Amino acid sequence: MKLIVGLGNPGKEYEFTRHNVGFKVLDCLAKKHNLEFTKTKFNGLYTELNTKQNKIILLKPLSYMNLSGEVIQQFKNYYHLDIDDILIIHDDLDIELGNFKLKAKGSSGGHNGLKNIEDHLNSQEYKRIKIGISNNKQVSTKNYVLGKFSKEEQEKLDIVIEKVVEIVEESFETDFTKLMSKYNLKNGSSS
Secondary structure, X not given: OEEEEEOOOOOHHHOOEHHHHHHHHHHHHHHHOOOOOOEEEOOEEEEEEEOOOXXXXXXXXXXXXHHHHHHHHXXXXXXXXXXXXXXXXXXXXXXXXXXXXXXXXXXOOOOHHHHHHHHHHOOOOOEEEEEEOOOOOOOOHXXXXXXXXXXXXXXXXXXXHHHHHHHHHHHOOOOHHHHHHHHHHHHOOOO
16 A cells, blocks of 8 residues: 655645645546545545555645644554655755656755654655745745746646656556656756
């Protein structure tokens, strides 16, 4: 069993914000497989996807971004998951919009959602796909990540989301180290 977590904030007002790209990836993945997020447990909205080898849970924590770790920990414990079976998809200010990066471990990099996950999993060694949202130093970080994409930005993001959905699907059956080798260099992202 695998747990794929998209980070974001619940509610219509956050739906198209930069902080919600993790939710967007899961929405696209679910739509591709004709699934809907109809189940709730431990303050998480989820659906299940069955592949030949695995049962995959697609999870959107509803606790707001900065408290995502508690929801993830409860799912991990309930389903007796190994930390290696968890993949987190989230926004990243330090990566240019249009890029993404796969990482097997590392610090939160100042991302409060990831800090909370580290605290609850007692580890930095969890897999993640970081989706670039760029950064605008003229705007406070909070206002920037809770801001919405322009039409041009959204077009760039849509291309990345489509690619990340394919990578997530590959991750169901392929070793993550191989995926990092395959995609990180091609993507041109070094952060």
